[in-house]
Amino acid sequence: MMSFFPRSFCAPATTDVSFTPLFRLLEDYDNYSREVQNADAGRQRRPRQARSGLATFTPKFDVGETENTYELHGEFPGLQRENVNIEFTEPQTIVIRGRVERTYSEPNNSNTNAGTTTEPAEAGRRNSHQATVEDDPEDEHTPASTPATTPKPGAAKPAAPGQSQDVTKAPTQQEPKYWLWERSVGEFSRTFSFPTPVDHDNVTANLNNGILTVTVPKAKKLTARRIAIN
Template identity: 40%
Template sequence: MSLFPRSLYNSDSPFNPIFRLLEDYDTYSRRDQNTHNARMIHWQPKFDICETPRAYELHGELAGMKKKEVHLEFTDPQTLVIRGKSERTYTSGNPPAGFVEGPTAHGALEGGGAEPSKSQPQQPDKDDKHDEKTKYWLAERSVGEFSRTFNFPSHVDQDGVSASFQDGILTIIVPKVKKHESRRIHID
């Protein structure tokens, strides 16, 4: 829930950063103190929507997600619902050789008396849950389930909708239904 309606601030306003800060603080303060439990948190990705003479274009930020985690469906003739689920994944293990830049004397992991390892790519272990002893210093990524609903003001061509997902940006083109033009019929 936003503290301020989106119509109150736009990208040209000098107060936009303040409104965004207050909205982010509101979102943060509403979270449960233990954000690392099994319960999924709901979040809303940001979307830009523009209207052209022939279609509506939606561009949404879904950083870190894969296209198989996002689902689109029309629930009504003019209502598009976008749903998805983002989960946090972690990697563990030693970084591959050359991963850490600069000298290794300042806190980098070093071998414990074993012979030097050869430069081979390592496959990180992926875990969805972290050890209970892990202390988070910062957790800003949006994770959990999301659902966005968009109601279009005019009729749309559901069969002509196209969607693409590249570099964390979901682009959806929703064509408008062509207006029915009146036609005169000549009488013979």
């Protein structure tokens, strides 16, 4: 059993071996790991208002080839058609760039808003009706054709019995507190180079259900053509 190990491994060390370089290497690696983790955590915790500029991310693509075309399938949740640009920078190089701006919709409060909007309108109709009735409270036998007297400026109109003078304020919506920011939001750019010439004029792109599909036809191979001499 002892023959499988070198003599220095089993024998007691005659000199002190310094592990300082190893410890320093481990410490540097630990510091680097902590910095990366803190940076990722900071990006996840920062609120929406703190994003003064758009971040960048790398979208994922599936690239396939058929007999006559190249197909690119990119994953872009929340991407709008007007926010993506596809162009050829070189004869066989295509660039797909754009940005994803994610908006966070509030809970559906259509019923609450409708109720809040309707109540002041109804109160306004009641107030206008009551103001017309109370224009001349002393003369109850005035014909309907008699014009109502104009109230004096600054005179406060008495409130009807049971009518509350408190103005109901619409409840303010408190924004949720987000603990993680894991969705890809910001600017992106991907470049793809094709091994063979492609047909620029017949390239098609389609965005459906968050999947961007770009179909690039291959250029037709030039066949030898014999020219007759007249």
